[in-house]
Amino acid sequence: MEEQVYDENLDSRTYRNHYSIVVQSLVSLLLMIGFVGFFGMISGGGFNPFSPVILLIVAVGLISVFVSIRIWMKTTFTFGPTEIVIVKDTYFKKSSNIQYTRLASVNVRRNIINHLFGTTTLLFNVNSSVNSTSAEATLTLPMDEADRLREMVSARIFQREMVVEEDKKEETLVEISNFDVILHGFFGQPTRSTVIGLIFLAYSLITMFIGDGSSLIGWLVFGFTSIVPWIRTILRYYNYRIYRVDDTITVESGLINNYRSSFNIKKVNSVRIREPLLARAMRKSLLEAEVVGLADSNGLPLLCPLKNRKVVDALAQQLVPEFIFESNNQTQPRESLVPTMLYKIFWAAVFAIIGVAIFLYVTNTYSISELDKYFLYGVVSLLSLLIPLLLIIHGALAQKNREFEMGQETFLLITGAYDRQREYIRYDKVQKCDVSSGPIQRRFGVGTCMVGLMSAQGFRGIRSGIFRRDELELIGKEVMDRIRDGRYDYRRYL
Amino acid sequence: MRDEFAVDESGMTSDGYHRLLPACKKSMYVSNAITMAILIILEALGLTFLKDFLGDWYDTTLYITIALLVIVAIYMLFGPQVFYRRYRYRIDDEKAEIRRGVITITHTLVPIERIHQVQVAKGPINRMFGLANVNITTAGGVAVLEYLDIETAESIASKLNECVVGILKDRD
Numbered sequence: 189m190e191e192q193v194y195d196e197n198l199d200s201r202t203y204r205n206h207y208s209i210v211v212q213s214l215v216s217l218l219l220m221i222g223f224v225g226f227f228g229m230i231s232g233g234g235f236n237p238f239s240p241v242i243l244l245i246v247a248v249g250l251i252s253v254f255v256s257i258r259i260w261m262k263t264t265f266t267f268g269p270t271e272i273v274i275v276k277d278t279y280f281k282k283s284s285n286i287q288y289t290r291l292a293s294v295n296v297r298r299n300i301i302n303h304l305f306g307t308t309t310l311l312f313n314v315n316s317s318v319n320s321t322s323a324e325a326t327l328t329l330p331m332d333e334a335d336r337l338r339e340m341v342s343a344r345i346f347q348r349e350m351v352v353e354e355d356k357k358e359e360t361l362v363e364i365s366n367f368d369v370i371l372h373g374f375f376g377q378p379t380r381s382t383v384i385g386l387i388f389l390a391y392s393l394i395t396m397f398i399g400d401g402s403s404l405i406g407w408l409v410f411g412f413t414s415i416v417p418w419i420r421t422i423l424r425y426y427n428y429r430i431y432r433v434d435d436t437i438t439v440e441s442g443l444i445n446n447y448r449s450s451f452n453i454k455k456v457n458s459v460r461i462r463e464p465l466l467a468r469a470m471r472k473s474l475l476e477a478e479v480v481g482l483a484d485s486n487g488l489p490l491l492c493p494l495k496n497r498k499v500v501d502a503l504a505q506q507l508v509p510e511f512i513f514e515s516n517n518q519t520q521p522r523e524s525l526v527p528t529m530l531y532k533i534f535w536a537a538v539f540a541i542i543g544v545a546i547f548l549y550v551t552n553t554y555s556i557s558e559l560d561k562y563f564l565y566g567v568v569s570l571l572s573l574l575i576p577l578l579l580i581i582h583g584a585l586a587q588k589n590r591e592f593e594m595g596q597e598t599f600l601l602i603t604g605a606y607d608r609q610r611e612y613i614r615y616d617k618v619q620k621c622d623v624s625s626g627p628i629q630r631r632f633g634v635g636t637c638m639v640g641l642m643s644a645q646g647f648r649g650i651r652s653g654i655f656r657r658d659e660l661e662l663i664g665k666e667v668m669d670r671i672r673d674g675r676y677d678y679r680r681y682l
Numbered sequence: 683m684r685d686e687f688a689v690d691e692s693g694m695t696s697d698g699y700h701r702l703l704p705a706c707k708k709s710m711y712v713s714n715a716i717t718m719a720i721l722i723i724l725e726a727l728g729l730t731f732l733k734d735f736l737g738d739w740y741d742t743t744l745y746i747t748i749a750l751l752v753i754v755a756i757y758m759l760f761g762p763q764v765f766y767r768r769y770r771y772r773i774d775d776e777k778a779e780i781r782r783g784v785i786t787i788t789h790t791l792v793p794i795e796r797i798h799q800v801q802v803a804k805g806p807i808n809r810m811f812g813l814a815n816v817n818i819t820t821a822g823g824v825a826v827l828e829y830l831d832i833e834t835a836e837s838i839a840s841k842l843n844e845c846v847v848g849i850l851k852d853r854d
Contacts, residue, residue: 619792624787
């Protein structure tokens with residue numbers, strides 16, 4: 189049995205949030221008034237502090253500040269020997285108990301308000317698919333007090349003595365320069381997002397130069413789909429550090445807001461090495477982990493931003509060796525070639541026919557201007573040539589890329605065609621397994637497998653490539669065998 | 683019929699899978715008929731109100747949507763037969779398994795150890811024919827045992843619940 193490093197008989201300690209959380213809600217109110225005022229001014233109406241909209245916002249804001257003060261005063265967090273008890277004695281009385289064994293992670297967040305008031309916000313996340321993206325308990329305390337509490341709670345969750353000051357001195361397992369983070373922000377996005385962004389960029393440029401100049405919507409969409417996520421990623425992962433002490437992995441990053449997340453390796457469901465198309469061309473990849481109770485609005489926990497493929501592979505071996513195994517590069521079998529390609533050829537033909545039909549219909553029905561003719565040629569070429577070609581190449585790459593292999597504790601699914609993901613999944617975390625085969629796949633004895641996992645953002649299905657059905661059925665069989673013969677023991681993951 | 687779906691006189695496959703009651707087809711046909719009626723009404727309303735907007739494209743849109751409706755109607759006509767012939771399920775103390783599909787055949791496996799919640803759901807059409815679904819919820823998604831007679835559904839749900847409670851008790 190693992191040694192418990194905390195004292196079960198320790199007295200309980202009760203905390204209340206730092207008063208700065210009220211200031212935070214006041215800042216939100218001021219920002220909203222500023223936003224409305226700014227739009228009032230740029231729309232020519234000027235800034236009128238007594239306009240009905242501003243007065244309404246102020247009224248709503250003051251009520252929310254009053255509510256925030258009440259919540260701040262009437263909410264307490266008691267850290268007992270085995271659980272956290274959160275009591276809200278506001279308009280709705282509520283008490284929740286969170287056992288330390290159910291916690292997946294303790295996260296630290298420091299935003300501008302925290303920096304100004306010298307506080308730290310601690311986020312306690314439960315290993316559950318319900319509300320997995322929001323913390324079950326959020327507590328803001330003065331920095332030194334937060335560090336002491338974090339040490340105490342971490343000791344109880346991870347069963348190891350932890351000293352925040354010593355943890356800060358831990359060497360990072362991989363050197364990530366801020367230039368790497370900038371590259372990650374740009375090339376780490378899935379190719380689909382990059383293409384959508386580029387389409388809107390092209391649209392904005394075309395309408396700016398040859399259209400009527402009304403390209404604002406295009407620029408806005410390009411900004412929100414490409415530039416904003418890029419900047420957000422850079423701000424989030426600047427000054428990146430990662431280290432592992434015993435079974436606890438800690439990730440630190442942040443330029444303006446600082447984040448520090450710690451989680452136990454037992455809470456990791458799967459590990460994914462992702463290579464978007466442009467990153468692949470540069471021989472770069474990134475490492476992510478599926479840890480329930482650790483995701484936030486930025487998505488999956490990142491273990492390594494975009495970095496040289498060999499560096500990422502070496503880091504994965506060092507950081508999460510429990511997941512990685514030597515693969516024999518078993519790509520899709522020959523039997524999968526026809527189902528894979530026929531599917532792509534079918535859709536390529538559908539797009540080609542639609543393109544030709546549009547061309548024939550428009551040219552036979554309307555007399556169109558020279559400019560519209562170029563637009564028509566563009567659309568028809570896209571539908572009848574480019575998309576079918578990309579689909580055929582997608583099929584060929586999928587046949588070459590996709591792999592499936594079973595290891596001792598985990599199995600490997602390599603998916604994708606243009607973008608490529610290598611995902612190592614724990615058998616013990618598979619919740620549900622579906623093996624499917626369409627009519628053509630059945631003729632060749634092949635199919636696909638979808639495994640359902642509890643994920644950092646609820647639940648997620650991961651679909652394999654096209655492999656022999658009897659081989660894919662072995663995943664479910666192995667999951668059952670492990671439960672049956674005791675290799676799966678729920679206590680391993682508490 | 684493929685071997686994996688062939689049943690003996692007791693209504694079970696050689697590897698112990700159960701088949702559905704023929705009443706499930708009636709429930710599916712009623713449900714499909716309602717869906718089809720709604721689609722036809724939507725098409726008629728859509729084409730009437732959008733006639734001016736569609737202009738020269740009206741005839742083309744009409745033919746395309748009618749063609750799509752015919753395809754859907756054919757699927758709804760033959761789908762229940764194929765669904766019934768292929769649907770098989772098996773529950774034991776360790777797992778729940780479902781084989782199903784009209785065009786794509788899927789084999790679903792849910793270890794009982796992973797079940798979080800079991801629920802018997804009876805919709806109005808299913809109730810008309812004395813049928814119910816059993817929704818098996820795991821942390822990785824939901825598996826549904828469809829069109830079971832109510833008695834079987836209740837007994838499966840209570841058996842699964844007993845297994846889950848047993849597992850939780852063992853842990854305590």
